[in-house]
Amino acid sequence: MVLRQEDQPAVKPNLRLQTVKQGLVNSHTAILANLQNTRAESLGEMDVKAEIRKVGQSKVLYQNHKTDLQMAPNSNFNYGIDLKNKPLKAGRYQLKMTIKGNKGSWVLTKEFTITRQQANKYNDKAVELPKTNWWPYIIIGLLAVIILFLIWLLWKRRKNDEDEPTE
Structure with a gap:
């Protein structure tokens, strides 16, 4: 329950893309983008589109789209981008996230690097990868x-x- 004296909220939600790293989600290779809501206001229904490219290239390597997400005030969570049973590959990448909600919209980008050792570590632990x-x-x-x-x-x-x- 939210009690307000005015019709308009005094605080608008604000999203930040904290970190981007490789990892596993349910033992499948994924890219994990940590989103943070820095304000004391919840985000309504969110529509999130994520695209991953090699740095300096326009070809989208991986993409993801989720709807009806919500985020609590002053919170963060790892948004997982499933690689669809493809192995992680070493290199420099850029993540672009477009987030639309009934309380605002954001376009967040961040570059990240996957080393060969990190890729091998998660590829060895992943299931259903062609080996x-x-x-x-x-x-x-x-x-x-x-x-x-x-x-x-x-x-x-x-x-x-x-x-x-x-x-």
């Missing part, structure tokens, strides 16, 4: 080497038997 299993290739390679070695031994033995003089 290359190298063991079959290693086993096939070893078997091929062994077979070639055995063929060479048999060929050498046969050649030695033919070269020996018979009495």
Whole structure:
């Protein structure tokens, strides 16, 4: 319940994009954007659109759209952008978020970097990512080497038997 003396709220909500980082949401790769409402006023229904691009490029790599979100006064939360079972890749990126609500609208942007170590860490923990299993290739390679070695031994033995003089 909100009690007011005037029809217009004295405080307008204000959104800030605090941090952007890689992570997991329900064991799936994601980008986490921490949104903060810095004022003592709740945001009504929010419509959030997020786009991620490589820095300096116009092609959208990942996008997300959610409606009917709400945010409490003086609060923050991590808005997750699911990468749709694609692995995280190292590089410099830019996040652009367009947030519209019945108490205002905001366009927030922030650049962030994903290192190779961070990408590998979360990709290894993620589920449903296509992973290359190298063991079959290693086993096939070893078997091929062994077979070639055995063929060479048999060929050498046969050649030695033919070269020996018979009495």
